[in-house]
Amino acid sequence: MNRRELVKAIAAQTEMDTRQVDEMMRGFTDVVTAVVSKGEPVAISGFAKFAKVERGARMGRNPATGESIKIKASKKARITALKGFKDSVMTPSQAPKLAKGVWPPAPAPAAAPTRSRAAAKPAAKTTTKAASKTRPAASATARKTAAKPAARTTTRAKAGARSGR
Numbered sequence: 489m490n491r492r493e494l495v496k497a498i499a500a501q502t503e504m505d506t507r508q509v510d511e512m513m514r515g516f517t518d519v520v521t522a523v524v525s526k527g528e529p530v531a532i533s534g535f536a537k538f539a540k541v542e543r544g545a546r547m548g549r550n551p552a553t554g555e556s557i558k559i560k561a562s563k564k565a566r567i568t569a570l571k572g573f574k575d576s577v578m579t580p581s582q583a584p585k586l587a588k589g590v591w592p593p594a595p596a597p598a599a600a601p602t603r604s605r606a607a608a609k610p611a612a613k614t615t616t617k618a619a620s621k622t623r624p625a626a627s628a629t630a631r632k633t634a635a636k637p638a639a640r641t642t643t644r645a646k647a648g649a650r651s652g653r
Contacts, residue, residue, distance in 0.1 A: 489591070500590045524565065534572025541566045 489497070499506040520530050520538055524638060529539035541564045548559045569577075576583040 497586075497590050512652050531570070534570055536570055536573060537568045539566050539568070540564075 491513070495506055495510045498504070498513075499509045502509070523530050524538045527540050529537060531537040543562050543564065545560050546562045548557050549555070550557055615643050
C-alpha cells in the first residue's frame with residue numbers, strides 16, 4: 489500500500505474528504521519527523537514508537553583480517569512496533585475491522601466492451617492435419633548451434649580446476 493492508497497483507505501474508513509486526510513497525514517509526518525529529529529521519542533499507544541538513537545564510538549574488528557578498527561559515533565532512526573500492533577499482525581482476528589470496500593479497494597465498475605478492428609476481422613483459417621504434421625527444415629546455422637556442447641565454464645569451476653579440486 490502506498491501513500492495514495494493509504495489516504496483513500498483512511499478517507500473511506502472515516503468518511504472524510506481525501507484532501508483533509510492527505511493534509512492530516514502530511515501534518516502527522518511533519519510533526520513526528522520534527523520532534524524525533526530533536527531527540528524526543530514519539531509513542532502512539534498500541535501502534536509504534538519513533539525514536540532517535542545515538543550510538544557512541546566503539547572498537548570493532550575487521551572480520552577478514554581480524555584487525556581492530558575504530559567505529560565512529562552514529563545516529564539512527566528507530567521505529568519499534570508496540571504490543572497492540574504486533575498482536576494484531578500475528579493474530580488477524582484481533583486486527584481492527586475495516587468498513588466494506590476500504591481494503592482491498594472496491595473494484596472499478598467494468599466498462600462496456602468495445603469492438604475493435606481486430607475483433608471485427610474473421611478468425612484465421614485453421615490448418616489441416618497434413619500441414620501441421622510437416623515441419624519446416626531448420627536453417628543450417630540453427631543445426632550447427634544445436635549440435636555444439638556448452639563450452640563456457642564458470643569462474644568458480646576454473647578456480648577449482650586450477651587448485652586441483
